[in-house]
Amino acid sequence: MIEFNKKSNTLEQTQYKYALQDISEPNLYRDIYNYDDVPKCAFNHRKVPMYPADEIWITDTTFRDGQQSRAPYTVEQIVKLYKYLHQLGGPKGLIRQTEFFLYSDKDKEAVYKCMELGYDFPEITSWIRASKSDFKLAKEMGMKETGFLVSCSDYHIFRKLKMTRKQAMENYLSVIKEAINVGIRPRCHLEDITRADFYGFVIPFALELRKLMDESGVPIKIRACDTMGYGVSYPGVALPRSVPGIIYGLKHHAGFPSELLEWHGHNDFYKAVSNSSTAWLYGCSAVNCSLLGIGERTGNTPLEAMVFEYASLRGTTDGMDTRIITEIAEYYEKELDYEIPPRTPFIGKNFNVTQAGIHADGLLKDEEIYNIFNTDKLLNRPIGVAITQTSGLAGIALWINNYFRFRGNDLIDKKDERVGKIKEWIDAQYQAGRITSISNNEMLKGIREIAPDIIPS
Known part of the structure; x- marks a missing residue:
């Protein structure tokens, strides 16, 4: 079938059909990911169009991923940092959301304290386990949206979950339906997407999500998680490492609009910022970050970096108060006893x-x-x-x-x-x-x- 695309003003083929490939042995991409070698960067010289979304924004994982690699914040510290995020995001709420754990009494108290502030932005969302009891908890605490893992590489499906691709997909879909049934918008964290079989699992799974979204009328978000920092942004680089290819495929082949796509990157190969910017440029509306980049192993995309990337790409801060970044850095050093490397851009004591x-x-x-x-x-x-x-x-x-x-x-x-x-x-x-x-x-x-x-x- 051929349809006219108003964005590109060209006729485009739309008959691409990708069915689940339920293989018996995992595809670990050993030609790229030989564990004893540095991961290889392969090219197929296929280039996809760059289509930035009409709106782009930042989401935050300081209180989730950011707390997995440091001493947990106190309730008072979380509230203070949440206020900083609100100020930094400006009147347009360009720091759109932030996610919280819900498990301990301290987690719950922090959520309630932040909710009491009455801010529209950042919207408070949660991260939970994919279980009925956790969905009930999220609903009781007033969460409108929650995220949970839907691991998508064979490393995770076969070796961690001990499932087949079909079993994993069926399990994920049942959990997502449960979230919808209790009135919560699901945010699907496609863990390890840069080692996943994109056309054999990711796109077929995304198509099922799209079908469920159409049937239920409930928006379902996809967070593309570059869990190990393997993503690369070079033109013509091959999947599964291609950031442009991942975003293009989720939009073009799975039919997900930009506003339901989010990129979550790690900095294992010093590429977190460039990969996040690339995700924006190729049609992803949201990039997920943490304050000062604090997160698992080498960390996440630094939120303060993407504030300046936004201004660079859009030509304006759109009301974000960049001076708050210095206050945040001072708070981390003086109140949280966190040592910022002195040459860190924007926040290190020697950066200028x-x-x-x-x-x-x-x-x-x-x-x-x-x-x-x-x-x-x-x-x-x-x-x-x-x-x-x-x-x-x-x-x-x-x-x-x-x-x-x-x-x-x-x-x-x-x-x-x-x-x-x-x-x-x-x-x-x-x-x-x-x-x-x-x-x-x-x-x-x-x-x-x-x-x-x-x-x-």
Whole structure:
């Protein structure tokens, strides 16, 4: 059959039919995933069209996946972070949802406390086991949507669940029907999709979900889970690792609209952010993230990274308050005792700090030369300079101007004789054998002793 696609303005074939391939032995893609080798990246040079959705947004898993790799948050900490997510998402609610566990009394209390705030966004959703008792619990707690695992690779179906593909599909569908029967929207987490037989299981299963959705009138979401971080975004890369191919297939062959598709990535191969952006570009509306990227093993896609990816792709923050990111980072370090690697983009203490004297000289003349964007305006983080033996007069002047927030006529020039005296004090320390940088507190103490009139009254 041929139909006219209004999006592409072309005639397209629609007779693709993919039936479940209920094989007797698992397909483990050993040519790609030989456990004793680095996973291989195969190409078939088939390219799919890039169709970004009309709307894209962020969802959060800080209180679910994010809690599986660190000490559990207290109720008070969860409420505080939930408030931050609400502020960061802005009036349009671009951080659309966040998911919670429901099992312990602490989990339940955190959900109720967050619900009491009355925020529309992020919507509170749950993650539960696929059982009748858990569905009942989710319903009693007022959940409108919940997620649960529907593992889709043969690694999981054959080796973990000890089922055939047909048995797994039938089991999953019965659970999803149960969720619908108790009035909860199902969100199906297709675990390990980047090692799954896409046309032999994923698409046939998605087609059954689509049929169930049409019959019941209840929307069913698919979360494509790159559980091991194997996804790649290169044009022409072959399935099962192709992020463009996965999103295109779920839309084109299974008929799922963008707003019911979500990407959940891990960072095992440093690809979490690029894969999430690619999912957006190829038609997935939602990308699932966690604050600071905290999650299983190497972590999830950092939520703060996708805030800036959104602005980069759409040309606007659409009301997201990016300055909240700095508050979140400070809260993690001061209140949660979490050590952020200093070179982490956007949140690390050194992400916009220079140590090179020649760079400091350029920043002193025009910060745009060496700063990625106006970090003072967008993150409430003015450019910084670490004082070492290589900082020079320019670095010292820059440190003074930034630390005291001098502007206009108050700016200190690197030729100021007071800067020269401070440099002599710094040089003397390194000549005496010092190898570490000079801290802000040390600089402040030195200025008080050498040039106290610099310090604003």
